[in-house]
Amino acid sequence: MAPTLKAEIPSVEQTGRILPNPLFGAGSNQLSLNNSPDSHYDDGFVYVDQSILDMFPMPMVSGHLSHALDKPNTLVITRSKAEKYFKNNPIGQTIYLNNNKSKAYTITGVIEDMPNNSTLAGYSFFMSLAGEPFYQGEQTAWLNNNYTVYVKLKPNVNVALAEKEISKNYLEIHYLPEHLKSGRKLNPLFKQAKITLQNALDMHLKSADVSDDKVSTLNRGDxxxxxxxxxxxxxxxxxxxxxxxxxxxxxxxxxxxxxxxxxxxxxxxxxxxxxxxxxxxxxxxxxxxxxxxxxxxxxxxxxxxxxxxxxxxxxxxxxxxxxxxxxxxxxxxxxx
Structure with missing residues (x-):
């Protein structure tokens, strides 16, 4: 959805995705450093696009924020985790997850810890979403809802009109044809469905009633x-x-x-x-x-x-x- 919105909706300037679903390796993991036989269990893993770092600049301790997650299998960690696992500069060091020695994550940046009142509080390992999909067709399947999508509109764009454009693009052009093609029964309430945008400043305190289909662990207040x-x-x-x-x-x-x-x-x-x-x-x-x-x-x-x-x-x-x-x-x- 995110790449399509950026490519097809004129009012959209940038999009970014966050994937906190543990089924894909987010959440808690067993990690080992470089070629060390020792392993540690830790949590706070999440997949993000490089554009998330562009849209929400985070205080950088070391590395280059502008392209830290451009490449596949790259990783940005927080200062506390860098101090916990590495005595010296962790840039360029590798991490293996769950004893999978065939896939090494290279640390490309260190950022300050997320404050507790941040929507991203609790996340310490930001893994790149660049590269191969998790399974065949995962990046092009319109019936999946594993991602939390952030949309940055162009200046002076009418939000209500942007919502109508996005709703028509997603529901009528992409979602409905694939839904009918799958043979699934269409919910009678589909005609009333629409996409609504929520201001990022309202997310923390005004998202208590927003459902993320049990895949999002974003920190929320009420x-x-x-x-x-x-x-x-x-x-x-x-x-x-x-x-x-x-x-x-x-x-x-x-x-x-x-x-x-x-x-x-x-x-x-x-x-x-x-x-x-x-x-x-x-x-x-x-x-x-x-x-x-x-x-x-x-x-x-x-x-x-x-x-x-x-x-x-x-x-x-x-x-x-x-x-x-x-x-x-x-x-x-x-x-x-």
Whole structure:
């Protein structure tokens, strides 16, 4: 599908495939280094096109990213695996999989480890898809769905029109004729079928309901869980504001004398309200500073326990304006 889309759809600039299916050698493998008799079991193997490295540039430690996987039986590994198996530069070293000495994979590049919030998290060995098909007709069979396909559209292309072009090309020109030729019964819902494109930025959090027919192990999150926990956090914050109001009300009797003296010396109602609001905002600022300090202090421990790579976005453009807005809103709500 990927090569055909690039060749036949004018709006498509580039395509790339990922093959995580263990039936073809992805997933876990037994590997041996060069001519060493020792072997090791490791996971994180996946097949990718060179174009995947072009479409999603990864930080390169050594090697040339632009043509690392151009040739068959080539391999790009992550820094942690390079340090685990090779003391010196691994470029040019060979790896054999599952005691198959007739097929050597040559290491052509080393990249940084995938972050835990990446769609490709968990992959450490990127094997080239260039070369011979896995079986006869595998590259030209339209009824198989082993690959995850990435499509890069040309600039200023209408996504909806591109989806229509791709749907017509795939379903009507290629898939349907081969399906009928195979003698299989056509699903009545086929007439309603269409190809939809998903923005790569939406994949991690908005793919929970997307089925990959059990062949894809791409790392996915769920935006609904994000909103759920955000709602819980806001509810807890609201309760904290209510508690502060209750404490302020309970403390009002002890401050009645202070308020009376201030009124006596000429303080107006507006001035007193302003004083209480400023006090509440100061409490919010102090609480925020303590909260940020505790987050900075404990976040590495949480990341280690939860196997995450969360960070505090100190330099993000929205970070400090959002904090300022939160201080004002919470301070005003708590001080009313």
């Amino acid at each position: 935006i609904r869980m994000v909103w759920t926990f955000a709602t819980i956090a806001l509810f807890i914050l609201f309760i904290a504001c209510i508690n502060f109001i209750n404490l302020s009300t309970a403390n009002a009797a002890t401050r009645a004398k202070e308020i009376g003296i201030r009124k006596t010396i000429g303080s107006s109602r507006k001035l007193l309200i302003g004083q209480f609001l400023v006090e509440a905002i100061c409490y919010s600022v102090l609480s925020l500073i303590i909260g940020l300090f505790l987050s900075w202090l404990l976040l590495p421990v949480f990341n280690q326990l939860a196997n995450k790579s969360l960070t505090i976005p100190w330099i993000a453009a929205y970070f400090f304006p959002s904090l300022l807005a939160a201080i004002l809103v919470i301070g005003v709500l708590a001080g009313i």
